[in-house]
Amino acid sequence: MSEAGPGPGPVAASVCASATAAGGAGGGADALLVRCRALVRPALARAVGQLHPWTSEMAAFSLGWADVDGTPEPGASEGKGVRQALAVLGAEAVGADGRAAVAGAVAVELVHAFSLLHDDIMDGDTVRRQRATVWKAYGTGPAVLAGDALFALAVQSLAEVPGRHTGPAVRRLGGTLTDLVRGQAEDLCFEGRPWTGPGAVPPDAYRAMAEHKTGSLLGCAAALGALLGGAPDTTVAALDRAGRHLGVAFQAVDDLLGVWGDPAVTGKPVHSDLRRRKKTYPVLAALAADTPAARELAALLDTTGTPAVTGSAALPGPGATLDDPATAAHAAFLVERAGGRDATLREAADQLDAARACLRGVPLAPGPSRELDALLEFLLHRVV
């Protein structure tokens, strides 16, 4: 059953064949993320410090700044800060000082922390970044409260920015918040839909979900930076669209990692998304193919917990479910054979191209524009 292994090598290597064009996508983006975190961190820490001590403690834990007892844990479990970097670069790309974007960067990071926190409750996830999730560490009720506190703080932080950009900035954040929640609703509703037939999830519905759930906040981050940096509406809108495409690409790569990612790096069990029967892009794309592997995959998925009777030597025996590692591995093999992996790589590359086209369509300062490119590619290369 060696052919049912986790697939040909690391996922990320082949996502962006053109990545090297921008140069330094790895180290350059790392340094950029460090710089943006350093710029935004004081204001972010100040905002979190304004919360009630209890919610502040949970917020610090969720941001990776402290352990569950409140002991500072500098950087150990901190996120990369992609959204704050997009905000800072959004401002710099329109010729403003990155500091103009700080309030927007704080708001999007807080919204991101809120959404991870509440999504972990809804998804029942117990581990994030190699640590317990907030609900697992503090209880469900307190985690709901901590998420609400971050959400409220995001709105307040941005609304308190003095100046003429506040109204449009908060309007943009408000639309993003509803998009984000809509995306989570769509994703949860996918779970109840069939794998095949008229009720199955078409690729466009998946893209809309990914754009809402992931793209809206990435787009908002870049757009807020530009807006607070004084950019014209067309530039702000282009950065928003770029971020939305990036979000779909990001989600597609996330889906690849959820099936073929290295557990030591992702912190999730191998084939975790398959075992949870998530409606991910690779599986949906595989099922859409008209091939024997696609049909075998459909039969396997439709008969979870019951014997998959197809006579294939690679198929697991009677009684197998996707919880069974061998069955999940076989499903991953079928997804790949039916073209699901390649289709997802293409989708990610296409969305990345679309994001780049949005950026090329408006006048941006060359230096920050190159940094934006590097960040885009870094995100698609990520292995966590």
Added chain:
Amino acid sequence: MSEAGPGPGPVAASVCASATAAGGAGGGADALLVRCRALVRPALARAVGQLHPWTSEMAAFSLGWADVDGTPEPGASEGKGVRQALAVLGAEAVGADGRAAVAGAVAVELVHAFSLLHDDIMDGDTVRRQRATVWKAYGTGPAVLAGDALFALAVQSLAEVPGRHTGPAVRRLGGTLTDLVRGQAEDLCFEGRPWTGPGAVPPDAYRAMAEHKTGSLLGCAAALGALLGGAPDTTVAALDRAGRHLGVAFQAVDDLLGVWGDPAVTGKPVHSDLRRRKKTYPVLAALAADTPAARELAALLDTTGTPAVTGSAALPGPGATLDDPATAAHAAFLVERAGGRDATLREAADQLDAARACLRGVPLAPGPSRELDALLEFLLHRVV
């Protein structure tokens, strides 16, 4: 043990001795609430209709518009709409058309629905307005999502208002959201504090909690109405302060109902807050008294689940807890004997007077001003 009964007659009758001064506080306020609900409802329904169908269904259930299957249930379990009425009256009191306040009214009603929904999860409450709570009816994860959707929609609805008032309006809402969440955090943290001694909850901490948890949104409602109606800052601030005082009064009455309210009217078991060991104003005020009843109450509360050994004939026997109806009834008797009930009535009356003083300190149109007075008194007279 008849002396350990639920206390002398209905709570609400004695709260506002001066209520009749405004005339028609009952019927007048009812008609006013109906008028404001009719004015705001189309915009509120339009906003809720923009949500993802699943969250829209849960939102409609939480607002009392539909049953758990989505079947319309007009008015049966709908709230009174106090916050939307305060917003409309806030605008009318500053000489504007009530329609100017509609976006603000929608926002505060959505925030209120969000806070009930998430608070019910945190508090583990299974019944609200004689129906299952959202988490009980749909599950915890979906209820978290529905609350988030309402929260996001509130921000978006207000942020999208065209005109120069949007920035200040959203700034006010942002501050209110963080206050609201802080109040819930404070209330939950009270549960872990001792009844007596240095860690006990002092009255000022209770007032701050009630102002945050209940007063901030009532104040925001009235202030948003005035702000959207074009009032000067001093008037807006006065209406906000009036609402905050009203909130503390409202919470105090709520606490009275939680101990002595009629279960047939409140929908909660008799002595429910006592049985849940909530740190309510009547109990805190009783414990602050230096009387035998206060000391007996302290001993009873400090020995939950263990025999209360004081020799009083009225005391329940060994092994009693506050879950035991007779013990809870005796605790209610002691709260009253130690002056907790009277102190709470005084607190509510004082806060109501302070609210009225805020309203008298700024120029308001006479008709809407009288309606505001009637609404204030109606709220303190409420028995649900």
